Amino acid sequence: MFKVSRLAFALLVLFVLSGFAGLIYQSVWSHYLGLTLGHAAYAQTLVLAIFMGGMAIGAWLASIYSIRWKRLILGYAVVEFAIGVFGLVFHPLFVGYTSISQETILPAFSNASLAHGYQWLTATLLITPQSVLLGATFPLMSAGLIRVLPNEHGEVLGGLYFTNSLGAAFGALLATFWLLPAVGMPGTVMTAGIVNIIVAIGAWALAKSLHEEDYVPVGHRQAAGAADTVASAEVKHLGRVLVWSTAISGAASFIYEVGWVRLLNQVFGTTIHSFELMLAAFIFGLAFGGLWVRKRAKHILEPVRYVGYVQVWMAIAALVSVPIFTQSFHWAGWIMGGLSPSASGYTLFEMATAAISLLVMFPAAFLAGMTLPLFTLALLRAGAGERSIGRIYAANTLGAIFGVVLAMHLLIPLIGVRLAVTFGALLDGLVGLYLLRVINPARLTRPVAFVALAMVAATGFSLVYGKPDPLKQIAGVFRTGLVELASAKVEFMRDGKTATVAVFTNGNMKAIATNGKPDASLTKASEEPSTDEITMIMAGALPLSLHPAPKKIAVIGWGSGLTTHTLLGSPLPEIVDTIEIEKAMVEGAKLYGDRVSRAYEDPRSRIHIDDARTFFSTGARKYDAIISEPSNPWVSGVAGLFTQEFYAFLKRHLNDGGMLVQWLHTYEINDALVGTMLAALAEEFPHTDLYVTNSSDLLILARVDGGEPIPRSFAESGSDLRDELDRVGLDRVEQIQLRYIGSARVLRNFIRLTDATPHSDYFPTVSLQAPRTRFMRSASTLLQHLVINGMPVLDVLDCRMPVAGDVGMPSTSISTFSEMRATAIAVSNALVNPDRLTMTALAKQSPELVDAVWTTLASSQRLVEDPDELAGWSYEVARLAGITIGALPGQDHLATWVEPVWLPAGALSRPEVASILDAYSSAARRSVSEMRLSAEKVLALPVDSLSPNLREQMLVIAMLGALAENDNAAVAKLDEKWGATLKGAGQHRPTRSYLLAWADSDEPTCLRDDP
Incomplete structure (x- = not known):
C-alpha cells in the first residue's frame, strides 16, 4: 500500500501539470479565436462554450466507456499525449485556417448570418477535439486512482480537484506574465503541448508500475455483491437530484465569475493582467476547496447534507462579496495614493489587485471548490459506481456553460451585474436548502432554519449595502x-x-x-470645445478633405458618435457604417443630443453592434475610407486593432485610392509601444501622413496608393460640416496643415529609432505592456517634439512647411501646434516692434514671455559695451529663437533672424554675435548649404561664453546641415565632438537621437545641398 500511495502522489503531481496546460489552452485559445470571432460578447461566450462543452462531452464519454477498460491511467496517458500533439500543431493549423477563411471563404458570403454560422462552426471544429480530450482527463484519472485506493474516495477526488485547479491557477498566471511576453501565442500553445506530452510519459511509466489490471472497477465490485443497491430507485433518484444540483451549482459559480470580473474591472481597469489575476483568484479558491475535502473526507459521514450546507454558505459568501466590492474603490484609492508611478509600483499594484480579488472571490470560490468532489463522493458512497464521476463532471461543466450564457446575454443586460451575482447566489442557496430537505424531509431542523435565516439576512444586507456609488x-x-x-x-x-x-x-x-475610463467628452455648442472634440471632428474631416470621392465610409468605434455626426455634415458620403461592440455605448451617447444627432437620424448612417473583424469579414465590403477610433490599446482585446494582420485585413476592404484614418494616443504609453503599432501600420500602408490634433492624440492618414492627395476646400462641404469645423478651429485647410507632423519617412525613422518590430496578433506586446505604461503615466512625446523643439528639423528632413504668419488663423488652446504658432507670431512682433500693442498681444498669449522680450532687448543694448554680457544674452536669445524659428517659415524671419532690426548695430559688429546670427539666419531661411559651417563656427567659441541651450541648438543645426550635405558619417562625429561640451543641456537630446537614427539609414533629406 505504501508503494501505491507513493505512486498515487506522483500522479497528483502530474495532474498539477495537466491543469497548468489546460488553463494555458483556455487562455490562449481565447486570444486565437478572438482574432476570428472578434471580442464581441457572443464570441467570448462561444469560445468558453466550446471549451466547456467539449470537456462535458469528454467527461460523459469517459463515464460511459471507462468502466470497460482495465487500465485507466494508461488511457489517461494516451489522452494527454493526444492533447499534446494537438497543442504542437495548433498554431500552423490556425494560421492556414485564418488565411483561407478571410481571403477566400468569408468574402463569398453575402448573408451575414451564414458567415457567422461558418465562423462558429469552424471555430468549434478547431478546438473541440482537444476540449473533448481535456474533459476526459479528470474522470479517467479519478476512476483510475479510486480503483487502486478504493477506500479513499474523498481523498482522491478532493486531491485531484485541488491539484488540477492549483495547476490551472498557475497556468493562467504564467501564461500571461511569462509565456506570452517571452514566446508569444505560438510558443505558449506549444509549451502547453510539450507539458501534456511530459505528463503522458510520466503517467505511462506510473501506469506500468501500478499494474492496474489487478484492480476491479468500483462499479463491478459493487455489482457483484450489492446488485439490488446499485439498481435501487433511491440511488437513481439521488443521482438525478445531484446531477441537477451540480449543474445549477456550476451555473451559479460561473455567474459569480463573470459578475466579479465585471465589477472589479471598474476598480482595477479592463486589462489582460487584471483579468488573469481575477481568474487566478477564482481558481485558487476552487483549488483550496478541493483540498479541504481531501483533508476531511473521512470525517464527512453524510456528504449530501454536508454539500447542502456548503451550497447555502456559498450563497451567503457570494451575497456578502458584493458589499465588499463596493468598499474596494476606497482600498484601490488608498493603494494608488501610496504607490509611485514606477515599474516596481505597478508590480505592487498587481499584487494588490490579486489580494482584493481574493478578498472578494475566495470565500465563495472556496466553497464552490468543495461542491464537485462532494457531489461525486455522495454518489460513490451511495453505490452509483465510477460512472458517476464523469456524469457529475459533465453536468457541472454544462451548468457552467449555461451560467456564462445566462449571465452575459440575459442577466447582466436585464438586471445588471450586481443583481446577476445576487441571482446566482439565490440559485445556490435554494439548491442547498433543497438538498437539506431531501435528506430529512420530515422536519425543519434548527441548523437548517439558521442557515435559511442567514441567507435571507445576507440577501437584505447585499441589496442594501451592495449598491455601488455611481460617482x-x-x-x-x-x-x-x-x-x-x-x-x-x-x-x-x-x-x-x-x-x-x-x-x-x-x-x-x-x-x-x-468601466470608469472616459472614451469621449464634449461640451455644449455654446461653450469652448473639449480636447477630445477636435480629434473626433478632424478624424472625419481628413477623408472628406483629402479623398477625391469619399462615398462609402466605415467608422470603427462609436465613442460619442461625433465622428459619424461630422461625416454626415457633408453631402459627399452616401453611406457611413459605424461598428461598435457595445450596444449600451450607442444608447448612452444619445444624451449628447443635437451635438451628435445626425449619427442617429441621418438615413445614410448605419449602426452595427458587432466586432470590427467579424463585421468586415461578412461579405465583400469595400470602402473609400475607414476611420479607426477604438478605445485605448491597454484595454483588454483592443490592442488587436493595432496589429499588422489587422491592417492587412483592413487594406483588403479599401477600394483603390482608399484611405485609413487611425487614431492613436501618446499619453499613458511610451515611444517603444507607439513605435511597434506604427511599424505594424507602415508594413501594410507605406504611404502615411501623421497629424497631432491636440497635445497628445495622433491621427495617421494611411493610403493604399501613392501620390499626394489634393486637399478639398472646406467651403465645398456644406454649412453643417463647416459649423463643426469652425467650432474647433479647423475653418480652413491650413489648419490641417498646421497640425501636420510628417510623412512616411518621418514615421520610418521613428520606427528605426525605437527599434520597433511590427505589432502582431500572435505576439500581443501592447496589451501586455501598455497597462504598465498607463500606471507609470508614461508619455510618447518624440513625434511632437520634432515639431516643437524650435529648430527646422522636419522642414529639412521632410519638407514640412509651417503655416505663414500672415495667414489669418485664430489660435486655440486645445492644439499645441496652434498655440506654438500663435506664440511665435506674438514674440516675433514684439521683438521687432516692442510697442504697447504688440506687448499686450504677447501678454494675452504668454505673459511670462513679455519679460523675456524686454530682457533680450535690454541685454542686446548692453552687448555693445559689456563683453561679459554675451553669456546672459545668449541664454535669452536662444529662448526666443527656440520659440520662433521652427514655428514659422523663412519669410516670417526677415526682421527677426535674417536682418535683425531689434539688434543694435554695435552688437552685431561683435564677431561672436555675428556668428550666432548667421547660424540662426541659415536655420530660419532653411538654407542647408550654410547650416553646418555657420553652426560649427559658433560651437568653436569658448564653451563658457555661451549658454548650453544655444550650443545645443547649434549642434542640431550643424547635424541637419551634414545630413543635407549627404555626409551622414559626419552626424555622429558632430554629436560626439560637441555633445560632450553641452554641460548638462539636454532639451534637444531626443532631436539629436532622431537625427543620429536618420544618419544610420539611407533615407535622403528633403532639402538637399547638392553641388
Whole structure:
C-alpha cells in the first residue's frame, strides 16, 4: 500500500501539470479565436462554450466507456499525449485556417448570418477535439486512482480537484506574465503541448508500475455483491437530484465569475493582467476547496447534507462579496495614493489587485471548490459506481456553460451585474436548502432554519449595502487615484454585455465612459470645445478633405458618435457604417443630443453592434475610407486593432485610392509601444501622413496608393460640416496643415529609432505592456517634439512647411501646434516692434514671455559695451529663437533672424554675435548649404561664453546641415565632438537621437545641398 500511495502522489503531481496546460489552452485559445470571432460578447461566450462543452462531452464519454477498460491511467496517458500533439500543431493549423477563411471563404458570403454560422462552426471544429480530450482527463484519472485506493474516495477526488485547479491557477498566471511576453501565442500553445506530452510519459511509466489490471472497477465490485443497491430507485433518484444540483451549482459559480470580473474591472481597469489575476483568484479558491475535502473526507459521514450546507454558505459568501466590492474603490484609492508611478509600483499594484480579488472571490470560490468532489463522493458512497464521476463532471461543466450564457446575454443586460451575482447566489442557496430537505424531509431542523435565516439576512444586507456609488464607478480610480468624482452628475449608467457604460457631466463637460475610463467628452455648442472634440471632428474631416470621392465610409468605434455626426455634415458620403461592440455605448451617447444627432437620424448612417473583424469579414465590403477610433490599446482585446494582420485585413476592404484614418494616443504609453503599432501600420500602408490634433492624440492618414492627395476646400462641404469645423478651429485647410507632423519617412525613422518590430496578433506586446505604461503615466512625446523643439528639423528632413504668419488663423488652446504658432507670431512682433500693442498681444498669449522680450532687448543694448554680457544674452536669445524659428517659415524671419532690426548695430559688429546670427539666419531661411559651417563656427567659441541651450541648438543645426550635405558619417562625429561640451543641456537630446537614427539609414533629406 505504501508503494501505491507513493505512486498515487506522483500522479497528483502530474495532474498539477495537466491543469497548468489546460488553463494555458483556455487562455490562449481565447486570444486565437478572438482574432476570428472578434471580442464581441457572443464570441467570448462561444469560445468558453466550446471549451466547456467539449470537456462535458469528454467527461460523459469517459463515464460511459471507462468502466470497460482495465487500465485507466494508461488511457489517461494516451489522452494527454493526444492533447499534446494537438497543442504542437495548433498554431500552423490556425494560421492556414485564418488565411483561407478571410481571403477566400468569408468574402463569398453575402448573408451575414451564414458567415457567422461558418465562423462558429469552424471555430468549434478547431478546438473541440482537444476540449473533448481535456474533459476526459479528470474522470479517467479519478476512476483510475479510486480503483487502486478504493477506500479513499474523498481523498482522491478532493486531491485531484485541488491539484488540477492549483495547476490551472498557475497556468493562467504564467501564461500571461511569462509565456506570452517571452514566446508569444505560438510558443505558449506549444509549451502547453510539450507539458501534456511530459505528463503522458510520466503517467505511462506510473501506469506500468501500478499494474492496474489487478484492480476491479468500483462499479463491478459493487455489482457483484450489492446488485439490488446499485439498481435501487433511491440511488437513481439521488443521482438525478445531484446531477441537477451540480449543474445549477456550476451555473451559479460561473455567474459569480463573470459578475466579479465585471465589477472589479471598474476598480482595477479592463486589462489582460487584471483579468488573469481575477481568474487566478477564482481558481485558487476552487483549488483550496478541493483540498479541504481531501483533508476531511473521512470525517464527512453524510456528504449530501454536508454539500447542502456548503451550497447555502456559498450563497451567503457570494451575497456578502458584493458589499465588499463596493468598499474596494476606497482600498484601490488608498493603494494608488501610496504607490509611485514606477515599474516596481505597478508590480505592487498587481499584487494588490490579486489580494482584493481574493478578498472578494475566495470565500465563495472556496466553497464552490468543495461542491464537485462532494457531489461525486455522495454518489460513490451511495453505490452509483465510477460512472458517476464523469456524469457529475459533465453536468457541472454544462451548468457552467449555461451560467456564462445566462449571465452575459440575459442577466447582466436585464438586471445588471450586481443583481446577476445576487441571482446566482439565490440559485445556490435554494439548491442547498433543497438538498437539506431531501435528506430529512420530515422536519425543519434548527441548523437548517439558521442557515435559511442567514441567507435571507445576507440577501437584505447585499441589496442594501451592495449598491455601488455611481460617482465611484465613473471615477476610474485605477487611473486617477480618485475614489469618486464628487462634483459630477451621472445621467446614464447601464451594464452592457461587455462593459458598464456611464454618461456624466462634470463642470461644462459631458463624458461617456466604459468601466470608469472616459472614451469621449464634449461640451455644449455654446461653450469652448473639449480636447477630445477636435480629434473626433478632424478624424472625419481628413477623408472628406483629402479623398477625391469619399462615398462609402466605415467608422470603427462609436465613442460619442461625433465622428459619424461630422461625416454626415457633408453631402459627399452616401453611406457611413459605424461598428461598435457595445450596444449600451450607442444608447448612452444619445444624451449628447443635437451635438451628435445626425449619427442617429441621418438615413445614410448605419449602426452595427458587432466586432470590427467579424463585421468586415461578412461579405465583400469595400470602402473609400475607414476611420479607426477604438478605445485605448491597454484595454483588454483592443490592442488587436493595432496589429499588422489587422491592417492587412483592413487594406483588403479599401477600394483603390482608399484611405485609413487611425487614431492613436501618446499619453499613458511610451515611444517603444507607439513605435511597434506604427511599424505594424507602415508594413501594410507605406504611404502615411501623421497629424497631432491636440497635445497628445495622433491621427495617421494611411493610403493604399501613392501620390499626394489634393486637399478639398472646406467651403465645398456644406454649412453643417463647416459649423463643426469652425467650432474647433479647423475653418480652413491650413489648419490641417498646421497640425501636420510628417510623412512616411518621418514615421520610418521613428520606427528605426525605437527599434520597433511590427505589432502582431500572435505576439500581443501592447496589451501586455501598455497597462504598465498607463500606471507609470508614461508619455510618447518624440513625434511632437520634432515639431516643437524650435529648430527646422522636419522642414529639412521632410519638407514640412509651417503655416505663414500672415495667414489669418485664430489660435486655440486645445492644439499645441496652434498655440506654438500663435506664440511665435506674438514674440516675433514684439521683438521687432516692442510697442504697447504688440506687448499686450504677447501678454494675452504668454505673459511670462513679455519679460523675456524686454530682457533680450535690454541685454542686446548692453552687448555693445559689456563683453561679459554675451553669456546672459545668449541664454535669452536662444529662448526666443527656440520659440520662433521652427514655428514659422523663412519669410516670417526677415526682421527677426535674417536682418535683425531689434539688434543694435554695435552688437552685431561683435564677431561672436555675428556668428550666432548667421547660424540662426541659415536655420530660419532653411538654407542647408550654410547650416553646418555657420553652426560649427559658433560651437568653436569658448564653451563658457555661451549658454548650453544655444550650443545645443547649434549642434542640431550643424547635424541637419551634414545630413543635407549627404555626409551622414559626419552626424555622429558632430554629436560626439560637441555633445560632450553641452554641460548638462539636454532639451534637444531626443532631436539629436532622431537625427543620429536618420544618419544610420539611407533615407535622403528633403532639402538637399547638392553641388
